[in-house]
Amino acid sequence: MSHSVDLMDVEMAFGGVHAVRRLSAHVEGGEFFSILGPSGCGKTTILRLIAGFINPTAGRVLIGGKDMAGIGADRRPTSMIFQSLALFPLMSVWENIAFGLEVRRMPKADRRRRAEELLELIALPGYGDRMVHELSGGQKQRVAIARALAVEPQVLLLDEPLSALDLKLRQHMRAELRALQKRTGVTFIYITHDQSEALAMSDRVAVMSAGVLQQIATPRELYSSPATPFVAKFVGETNEFAGKVSRTVDGIAVVDGPHGSFAGRAGDEVVVGGTAAVYVRPEAVTVSREARPDSLEARADRIEFEGAVAMLHATSREGQPLLAAIPNQLLSRAPAAGETVWLSFVPDEALVLAHG
Amino acid sequence: MGNLFARFGTGLGALIVGLVAAWLVSMVLAPNLMMLDFSLRPNLMPAQIGGLDDHYTLANFAALAGDPVHRVIFLKTIWASALVMVTTLAVTYPIAYWMAKVASPRAAALAVMALIIPFWINEVLRTLAWYILLAFGGPLNAALLWLGIIDQPVRWFGDFGVLAGMVYAYILFMLFPIYNSISTLDTVQIEAARNLGASTPRIHWRIVIPHAKAGIATGCVFTFMLAAGSYVAPALLGAPGSRWFTEIIYNWFFEGGNWNRGAAYALVLLTLYMLVVLATLKLFRVNLADVAK
Ligand SMILES: Nc1ncnc2c1ncn2[C@@H]1O[C@H](COP(=O)(O)OP(=O)(O)OP(=O)(O)O)[C@@H](O)[C@H]1O
Ligand SMILES: [Mg+2]
Numbered sequence: 001m002s003h004s005v006d007l008m009d010v011e012m013a014f015g016g017v018h019a020v021r022r023l024s025a026h027v028e029g030g031e032f033f034s035i036l037g038p039s040g041c042g043k044t045t046i047l048r049l050i051a052g053f054i055n056p057t058a059g060r061v062l063i064g065g066k067d068m069a070g071i072g073a074d075r076r077p078t079s080m081i082f083q084s085l086a087l088f089p090l091m092s093v094w095e096n097i098a099f100g101l102e103v104r105r106m107p108k109a110d111r112r113r114r115a116e117e118l119l120e121l122i123a124l125p126g127y128g129d130r131m132v133h134e135l136s137g138g139q140k141q142r143v144a145i146a147r148a149l150a151v152e153p154q155v156l157l158l159d160e161p162l163s164a165l166d167l168k169l170r171q172h173m174r175a176e177l178r179a180l181q182k183r184t185g186v187t188f189i190y191i192t193h194d195q196s197e198a199l200a201m202s203d204r205v206a207v208m209s210a211g212v213l214q215q216i217a218t219p220r221e222l223y224s225s226p227a228t229p230f231v232a233k234f235v236g237e238t239n240e241f242a243g244k245v246s247r248t249v250d251g252i253a254v255v256d257g258p259h260g261s262f263a264g265r266a267g268d269e270v271v272v273g274g275t276a277a278v279y280v281r282p283e284a285v286t287v288s289r290e291a292r293p294d295s296l297e298a299r300a301d302r303i304e305f306e307g308a309v310a311m312l313h314a315t316s317r318e319g320q321p322l323l324a325a326i327p328n329q330l331l332s333r334a335p336a337a338g339e340t341v342w343l344s345f346v347p348d349e350a351l352v353l354a355h356g
Numbered sequence: 357m358g359n360l361f362a363r364f365g366t367g368l369g370a371l372i373v374g375l376v377a378a379w380l381v382s383m384v385l386a387p388n389l390m391m392l393d394f395s396l397r398p399n400l401m402p403a404q405i406g407g408l409d410d411h412y413t414l415a416n417f418a419a420l421a422g423d424p425v426h427r428v429i430f431l432k433t434i435w436a437s438a439l440v441m442v443t444t445l446a447v448t449y450p451i452a453y454w455m456a457k458v459a460s461p462r463a464a465a466l467a468v469m470a471l472i473i474p475f476w477i478n479e480v481l482r483t484l485a486w487y488i489l490l491a492f493g494g495p496l497n498a499a500l501l502w503l504g505i506i507d508q509p510v511r512w513f514g515d516f517g518v519l520a521g522m523v524y525a526y527i528l529f530m531l532f533p534i535y536n537s538i539s540t541l542d543t544v545q546i547e548a549a550r551n552l553g554a555s556t557p558r559i560h561w562r563i564v565i566p567h568a569k570a571g572i573a574t575g576c577v578f579t580f581m582l583a584a585g586s587y588v589a590p591a592l593l594g595a596p597g598s599r600w601f602t603e604i605i606y607n608w609f610f611e612g613g614n615w616n617r618g619a620a621y622a623l624v625l626l627t628l629y630m631l632v633v634l635a636t637l638k639l640f641r642v643n644l645a646d647v648a649k
Binding site: 103147 | 547549553562566567
């Protein structure tokens, strides 16, 4: 089993900038763990802390249960795939892949053989003697992966490695990465700001915002039970109705706001009288052309066809944009633009989260 | 060239090309051809010029080959210049790397200032400063005596003095090309190598130096040429035992009054320069266009 990674109360400040604020996380050995968050939230900083390029201002980093304080980047059992790949442009493809083995003083013939094996693995046999600039973006990507795997790391750190690729190739590489991880059993810590990537590949996902860890959960939990408003809004699409909590009954909270009263499952920190919001996913919203009790009147703006479903964009009378998913089989009866519609949902499929 | 005409028009373009050509012919080509002519003629009394003895001969070159003292000084100038080059490189490379990759921008700017300011002073005066520092009764000996590192004042003048003075005089010519080329190395490359387990020496050997080789070659060529053609440092900081080839050339021209012999010696030195430049470029596998950048 590969090494686990623990971050214990880790903090990182660059001068006055707090890139990471007091963060703890445990990554299981052999897990595919993603870190998801908007640009500049501190994702790369966390990887650099684990790889040992920088030392935390406070807290500890453990790999395989061992404290990494004082252990340099060149002596940690981690390999990193950089946001910019950082292949060595003056070396051939095979020399790139074998660089870590060269460092470990493996004889040249063995290095070459190992490089060929890895080229096989990444489906680029016979490319060893090319120079890096003679490869396509996707091929470079794969060489970077092979170079990182060549040293047989316990933990592979991937910093948005697919962001430079086009959609088709990205989807293909996602599947390959996931398969590779299963096959090698190496612990993957994968950074992305693309939520569909994180949800599709990971065993668990950590969501970050502005240096603060918001939630660590499986992709399903993250989507169905976001812990904070940030997660609810960042992961997937959602409708938000803010207001004051008027009462809670049997784990169901009622929020009174400008749109009226809406109910949903109460999150942990919801208290009567506190500010909160009801979050409901577009696919939990029912669209009707007749007025119904407990529903919200809105004007249909447009329908965007997204393949499996169509997304109705509407605006409430108060001017708030709303989203509702319309399954394909109902599309023929969907409202036209400008029509008045009534939107409703059941409390069980909505979530009430306190606003901090 | 076509580019030039496209940018400046035919009239201005032709003017620029003409000026460059005129400059090259009058300032570079003509003097060197005159030198060549001088070097191939015997040194004659004014009355003999145009006479029977005034014919081309290789005697001036043969004189250099046949004079053991001058031959030794010539060879010594070559290897001592190479030593200056290597020493300057060894001193400069860490500074250049530090400025380009380690120091904060402010510290790097300060270091550049500190290195440049002395160069506002004339080369002779700068070398004179070393003359004072290295003098038998000078501050260096005093300091070393006081620290107890030596118990007799040391004669620094001679080979050591020349080496120190030249390394100091030419450090910027080595520093800037190397600093420039290291600055263009993406720091992530260094991190990637370290991440794969590379030690600091290996990172330099495999990543930084290959990347900076054009800059290193440029610095080495500059430093070698300046050192081999140097006059002030050997004249001031040298001793009778550490004469430089340029001093011999000077003597032929201005003391021996034998311009023909001087021209021959100078041409030999010039040929040597070219050989060294070409050899260095070959060694570093860079071409002249890279150096010009
Ligand atoms: N060396 C540094 N010096 C100063 N500030 C830094 C440094 N590195 C990162 N930061 C700051 O820390 C914050 C987090 O940066 P980080 O690179 O971790 O973001 P990120 O989540 O990886 O973003 P992206 O998705 O755009 O790559 C940013 O505000 C950044 O400006
Ligand atoms: Mg980043």
